[in-house]
Amino acid sequence: DVFTAVWYNIKTYDNEKASFKSWIIAISKYKAIDYRKKLMKNSNIENINDYNITALNETEEYILAAENKDEIIKIIKELGKVDCEIFIRRYFLEESIENIARSLGLTRQAVDNRLWRGRKRLKEKMISKVKKERI
Known part of the structure; x- marks a missing residue:
């Protein structure tokens, strides 16, 4: 998802605002937040501590x-x-x-x-x- 977002939004990248690395990190962060929101929305679990973490x-x-x-x-x-x-x-x-x-x-x-x-x-x-x- 991150690479797709970078591919489609490369025209919005401005090297005066941030380095390319920082830009990709920001995209990754927001993709992760979106994924977590989607996961929480589709789940009946309201607290992250309720998840069964197998590790x-x-x-x-x-x-x-x-x-x-x-x-x-x-x-x-x-x-x-x-x-x-x-x-x-x-x-x-x-x-x-x-x-x-x-x-x-x-x-x-x-x-x-x-x-x-x-x-x-x-x-x-x-x-x-x-x-x-x-x-």
Whole structure:
């Protein structure tokens, strides 16, 4: 679907607004959102946690996933009050960046930068945690 969308909409691409890579990523993101909305619309399940995820059926894998989720939430809380709020609103409540920026009195670019730095810190801390566990 993404490649078809790129093929049919290539004339709308503007290299002054974004790189080609970013443009394709944006198309992919919106295709995924559309797919998820379609899936949720055609389903009686109202909560994503109600889905039976076969990869997590094994008890050990499920426990590890829960521990990782708890660790991620702990790290997010360490980011600071504003960054923590931005992360929760963006990734848990799926609020748009524009709404977050408007409600916090920040620019969209400032919110994007805080998300980028937060993801970077999150990744560093998770890598550090994995390395410690291997020792």
